[in-house]
Amino acid sequence: MPLREYATFFRQFRQRFETTGAIAPSSRFLASAMAHPLKQRAGDAPVRVLEIGPGTGAVTRTLVKHIREGDRFDLVELNEAFAEMLNARFDNEPAWKRVREQSEVHVVPIQEFAAEEPYDFVISGLPLNNFPTALVDEIFEAYFRLLKPGGVLSYFEYQFVRSIRTRIGKSEDRKRLTTIDSTMKSYTDRLRFRRDWIFVNLPPAWVQHLRADERSSADSAPTVGETHA
């Protein structure tokens, strides 16, 4: 990964800690797990793909390899400095240039993004543990509003961060993280069909994969599978 990518990421981490949420871009192992459902797509029909919080493009770099002719690829990133870097990569790097015409970077918070049509795959790198509880609710509603029934949401979270911080954090923070934990659990309990353990990442992460049902409200949770990297 070019040094410039790390430098931009670290600068944004220092300037906008709450929304950047990590000290370094994701590893290629984490990126590969995030792209897994797209890689495994069934059939030849074109699909719609949405990446949320792409940052410097650590996950995007893997996603672009799996975008085929006829697919649509939208990226929603609220930080203009990251959006500028992503657009430069679409203009200059061969694997990105190949899908330039079918891709667009939208500089807007995801909770305000209005899509023309729902998506088959939503891939999110948002640092939800840093957010107020009401915003986490709003973002999960947005994820499922933006997904087609049967569509797949993949997102990562750093391993055990919530369970540690709900024990040793400040009281206000503990309450906030406990609420975030139950919000996430209400979705993962019903809709998760796979979880990947990624140890080669700073910090180690889980990738959660959820499948939307008709209203994302029926009891359609498929079997949980786990892999380790």
Ligand SMILES: C[S@@+](CC[C@H](N)C(=O)[O-])C[C@H]1O[C@@H](n2cnc3c(N)ncnc32)[C@H](O)[C@@H]1O
């Ligand atoms: C932890 S970084 C992940 C970056 C990249 N996906 C990776 O894995 O290295 C989180 C990213 O989400 C973006 N972000 C935070 N809140 C957002 C929001 N409400 N809407 C869209 N993007 C957001 C940040 O600007 C940042 O680029």
